[in-house]
Structure formats: C-alpha cells, structure tokens
Amino acid sequence: MQLQDFDFYDELTSDEQELLLKTLKPVSMDAGKILFYQGDITQDILLLEDGEVRVYMQGSGMNEITLYSLRQNEQCIVNTTSTINQIPTIGSAITTTPIRGYLLNKELVVKLMRDNSNYQSYIFSLLTLRLDSVARVLENIKFKHLDERIYEWLQAQKNPTIQITHEELANYMGSSRVVVSRILKKMERESLLKLSRGSIELIHNF
Known part of the structure; x- marks a missing residue:
C-alpha cells in the first residue's frame, strides 16, 4: 500500500498508522462506475490511489454540473462530509477512468477526527480547496459564455485528442x-478541432 503518498499519513501516530493499515479495504473499479448517488449517506471514504473520479450535481431538469474531479492521492470531501456527519451527499461520483484505492470506514474516520488535530486540519484544508473549486465553477457559469468555458476546458486537457x-x-x-x-460543430467549421465518434481532436491552439 502506498499510503505514505497521502498528505495526512505522516501526521498520524504510529498506533493510528497501524490501525489504518489493518482497517483499510483495497478497492478497484472500471471506468463508468457509480461510487455513490446524490442523496446517498455513505459509510466509507475512498482514498484514491490511482485514476480519476468526477463529482457532480444533478438538477431537477436532469442536467448535470461537475463540481470537481478527484485525482491520484486525493480524498473526496463530499464523500467525507457525508460519512462523518451521516448526512445525504450533495452530489454523485462516477469513475472516469479505471481506479484503485482504499476504503476507510466511518468508525476510524470519526476516531481520527476526534483524536488527531492534524487529521482535522487536513480535512479542513481539503474542504477549503474544494470550496474554492466549486466557487470557480459557479463563477464560470455566471460570468462566462458556454463556448468560452468549452474552449478553456479543451485547452486544459493533457492530450490533443x-x-x-x-x-x-x-x-x-x-x-x-x-x-x-x-x-463544437461551429468550432470544427472554424478549423479549431476535428470531431470523431467519441473523441475531439484539437488541431489549433486557441
């Protein structure tokens, strides 16, 4: 287990680290699998070792909006908040790639939150980070046109295809x-990209 790569691990006592290793359950899932649905009350927290998870909200009109993406060596604050407080999740989570990680049960999370101030600080810093991410999403929706948001999202991807x-x-x-x-079709007519079934190829740097 590569738990040392998670930010909070070194802040735990040796006893807490040992308990963590005994308690964690390895998990792996293919892409396109739902981890939890909006409104679920989760009982475990996912520590993501590898892969990517999209966390999103769904409105009454069935449109979705992405809150943030969970990546390597990260922990989901929506999942964490639901597990610690036993309240419904504000969004759903789906794997966008195959993932590997560990499930941390509710009892141990509550114990760490109660007994370890460093772990508390880690959770609060995670909350701050995700709130900032959600604030940027809301800002983009309110102040940017959709075509501009699409341009920026495409530019931010690692590969041209x-x-x-x-x-x-x-x-x-x-x-x-x-x-x-x-x-997208308008952008294709402008020779900015090429559309294929299930893929978008950038052919011009916006």
Whole structure:
C-alpha cells in the first residue's frame, strides 16, 4: 500500500498508522462506475490511489454540473462530509477512468477526527480547496459564455485528442448535448478541432 503518498499519513501516530493499515479495504473499479448517488449517506471514504473520479450535481431538469474531479492521492470531501456527519451527499461520483484505492470506514474516520488535530486540519484544508473549486465553477457559469468555458476546458486537457462524447462534455459543462454539439460543430467549421465518434481532436491552439 502506498499510503505514505497521502498528505495526512505522516501526521498520524504510529498506533493510528497501524490501525489504518489493518482497517483499510483495497478497492478497484472500471471506468463508468457509480461510487455513490446524490442523496446517498455513505459509510466509507475512498482514498484514491490511482485514476480519476468526477463529482457532480444533478438538477431537477436532469442536467448535470461537475463540481470537481478527484485525482491520484486525493480524498473526496463530499464523500467525507457525508460519512462523518451521516448526512445525504450533495452530489454523485462516477469513475472516469479505471481506479484503485482504499476504503476507510466511518468508525476510524470519526476516531481520527476526534483524536488527531492534524487529521482535522487536513480535512479542513481539503474542504477549503474544494470550496474554492466549486466557487470557480459557479463563477464560470455566471460570468462566462458556454463556448468560452468549452474552449478553456479543451485547452486544459493533457492530450490533443480527447476521448469524450458530446453528452459527457455537456455534463461537465452543466448544459445540454444539443447546445454543446452545436458549439463544437461551429468550432470544427472554424478549423479549431476535428470531431470523431467519441473523441475531439484539437488541431489549433486557441
């Protein structure tokens, strides 16, 4: 187990580290699997060792908006808050790639929060980070046009060829597939990208 890569691990006492190693359950999942649904009360916390998870909210109109992405050696604050306080999650989580990680049960999380001030600080810093991420999402929705948000999202990806459907991109943007498809086709006519089934290839640096 590569728990040493998680920020909080070195802040635990040797007894807490030993208890953690005994308690954790390894988990692996394929891409496209739901970890929890909006409104669930979770009983375990995922420590993500490898892969990516998208955390999103779904409105009454069934449109989705991405709150943030969970990546290597991170812990989900939506999942954590629900588990610690036993309240419904404010969003859902889905694997966007195959993942590997560990499940940390509620009892141990509550114990660490109660007994270890360093772990408390870690959770609060995580909360601050995610609140900042959500604030940026809301700012983008309020002040930026959808085409600009799509441009920025495409530019931020690591590879020029992005494996994503129009519907998946619409979910990231909190919009409809029809609207996103119209914008992408306009960009294709402007020779900014090439659309293929299930992928978008950038052919010009915006």
